[in-house]
Amino acid sequence: MIYVICGPTGSGKTQASLQLATFLHAPIINADAFQIYRDMNIGTAKISSQNPAYSNHYLLDIISPDQSFSVKEYQQLFRQTIDSLTKKYPDIIVVGGTGLYIRASLYDYMFEEREPDDTSDLDNLSNQELWDLLKSLDEKSLLSLHPNNRKRVIRAISIARTHLQNKSENIQRQEHKIIYPNVSIYFINPPREKLYDNINKRVDEMFNLGLVKEVNDLLIKYHLSLTASQAIGYKEVIDYLSHKMSLNECQELIKQRTRNYAKRQVTFFKHQFNSQEFISGDELVKVIMEDGK
RNA sequence: GGUCUGGUAGCUCAGGCAGUAGAGCAGGAGACUGAAAAUCUCCGUGUCGGGAGUGCAAAUCUCUCCUAGACCA
Numbered sequence: 001m002i003y004v005i006c007g008p009t010g011s012g013k014t015q016a017s018l019q020l021a022t023f024l025h026a027p028i029i030n031a032d033a034f035q036i037y038r039d040m041n042i043g044t045a046k047i048s049s050q051n052p053a054y055s056n057h058y059l060l061d062i063i064s065p066d067q068s069f070s071v072k073e074y075q076q077l078f079r080q081t082i083d084s085l086t087k088k089y090p091d092i093i094v095v096g097g098t099g100l101y102i103r104a105s106l107y108d109y110m111f112e113e114r115e116p117d118d119t120s121d122l123d124n125l126s127n128q129e130l131w132d133l134l135k136s137l138d139e140k141s142l143l144s145l146h147p148n149n150r151k152r153v154i155r156a157i158s159i160a161r162t163h164l165q166n167k168s169e170n171i172q173r174q175e176h177k178i179i180y181p182n183v184s185i186y187f188i189n190p191p192r193e194k195l196y197d198n199i200n201k202r203v204d205e206m207f208n209l210g211l212v213k214e215v216n217d218l219l220i221k222y223h224l225s226l227t228a229s230q231a232i233g234y235k236e237v238i239d240y241l242s243h244k245m246s247l248n249e250c251q252e253l254i255k256q257r258t259r260n261y262a263k264r265q266v267t268f269f270k271h272q273f274n275s276q277e278f279i280s281g282d283e284l285v286k287v288i289m290e291d292g293k
Numbered sequence: 294g295g296u297c298u299g300g301u302a303g304c305u306c307a308g309g310c311a312g313u314a315g316a317g318c319a320g321g322a323g324a325c326u327g328a329a330a331a332u333c334u335c336c337g338u339g340u341c342g343g344g345a346g347u348g349c350a351a352a353u354c355u356c357u358c359c360u361a362g363a364c365c366a
Contacts, residue, residue, distance in 0.1 A: 009330075034330060044330085072327045100329050109326050146324080149333040159327080171326060192321095225328095232330045256319080261330050267323060 002082070002180055005095045005284070006031070006102060006269050007188030008262035010198040014045070016188065016281030017095040018053055023289055024091040029081055030059040031096025031105070034231045036074070037065050039218055042211045043233035045202065058085070065218060065228040071104045071111070078105040082180070099268035106183060108174045117162045122154050133157055140168035186284050187275035189266060196259050203233070203255045212237055212247075232257045 003020065007013050021028050030036065034044045038061045047054055049061075058081050063069050078101070085092050096102060103109070122130060131147045137160035145152050160166040165173070190198070215237040218224070229235060233254050240250035269275065278284040 032330090033328095068328075070327050071329075075327090098329065100325075100331095104326065107326085111327055114327070144325080146333055149324090151328075151332050152325080155327070167326075174326085227328055227331085230328070230331060234330090258330080260319095263321085264323095264325095265330090268325070268329090271323080272325075 001091045002183045003091065003093045003288070004031075004102060004106070004183060004185040004275075005093065005188065005281075006097065006099065006185065006273070006275070007190075008195060008265040008269075009045070009097050009258060010195055010202055010262060011188040011190050012198075012281030013095050013097065013188060014047060016285050017093050018047075019281075019285045020288060021053065021056060021093055023285075023292065024093070026089055026091040026093050027085055028053075028057050029078065029085075029092060029094045030057060031078075031094050031098055031102045033069070033074070033096075033098040033101060034228075035060055035096075036063050036069060037061070037228055037231075038063065039065060039221065040214075040228065040231060040234065042206050042209045042214045043231060043237075045206070064222065065224050066222040068225040068227045070227070071100055071109075072114070074101045075104045075109065075111065097265055099265065099272055103272055106178045106180065108177060108179050110170060110174060112163050112165070112170070114162075117158045119154050119158050122157065127153075130154065130157065134160070137161065138166035138168055141166065143168075185273050185275040186288075187269045187273065187277045188279075188281055188284060189269070189277050190280055192263075195262060199258050199262060200255050203251060203258060206233060206254075207251060212241070216241060232261060 003024070003026070005013050005017050005020070017028050020026070032044065034040060035046045036059060037044070040046070041048075046060065047057065054060075059074075059077055062077070082092065094102065104111075122133075125133070127147050127150060130150060130153045131142070134145075134153055134157050135142060138156060141156045141160075145156065147153070156167045159170070163170070211233065215234055218234070219238065219241070222228075224234075229238075236245075236250050236254045236257070239245055240247060245253070276287075278287070
């Protein structure tokens with residue numbers, strides 16, 4: 001049985017996963033795009049390596065912050081990990097807040113081997129020009145895109161010109177089903193006010209634990225990759241360290257962006273998965289334990 | 294005490310040659326198949342500080358009061 005625990009940041013996923021892991025004697029697979037990175041601990045609210053449960057975790061601290069990372073790689077690692085763990089454990093727990101990673105891993109998303117494609121020739125085109133270009137290469141993909149979403153439009157163009165199948169063909173080829181048997185998805189969705197309150201407190205806590213020092217050390221040790229440098233809590237502290245804002249402004253900005261992010265997560269989980277919804281991690285744990293008896 | 298400048302959406306402010314208002318942010322709703330802690334879409338009625346006056350008509354002009362700030366005494 002695969003137990004997937006998802007929810008916005010600050011909803012109590014980690015705590016719930018630890019309790020469940022003890023109860024089920026199950027390993028935990030991380031499904032968080034930034035806990036993947038080594039040396040990014042405080043800002044990603046990662047479980048401490050001092051915690052005895054740490055060794056029970058997979059896909060945690062596996063990438064260096066100077067490396068880029070993407071769904072395709074995550075999907076690959078996830079499937080390998082599941083394959084090897086199912087040989088030893090009847091139950092596996094998956095926890096994380098990165099909806100796309102979870103979806104791409106659970107469902108039959110297919111990513112071809114990537115051909116090197118330099119898209120810099122597209123940078124100077126207007127949204128309309130990009131839209132027209134994509135229309136000539138993969139008209140169907142237009143249906144699921146918006147002309148202003150340049151990043152996605154460029155991606156679709158790139159797929160069409162370097163892959164055997166364009167994006168819409170690739171998606172059409174899929175069955176849109178979960179490829180593993182016995183998957184249960186649990187969604188922790190606390191009341192908005194409670195969630196935002198947790199987030200605010202958690203950000204303050206991160207600073208008390210030494211977030212500024214962590215970021216400083218990180219900058220000395222690595223040249224952050226494009227993906228790693230997008231982490232909320234890190235990019236803002238970097239701006240603070242280069243005197244672009246005050247400490248207080250930095251803290252407030254992190255809270256703000258984390259709240260905005262949490263809201264987007266809720267939207268994703270609410271609509272992209274068939275899940276059982278819970279108001280808190282405790283509720284979730286209680287229900288699973290009762291079912292397990 | 295005097296002079297001046299403000300008081301407009303939760304916040305910061307536009308507008309204001311009179312015809313009952315609009316942006317950004319916040320907030321809400323949503324999309325999502327190789328950057329996803331990313332990227333993108335949609336949603337703005339609020340005693341225009343209170344009162345009075347002049348107008349067919351005032352947030353917009355006049356007077357007065359309240360209030361914030363700056364400057365002068």
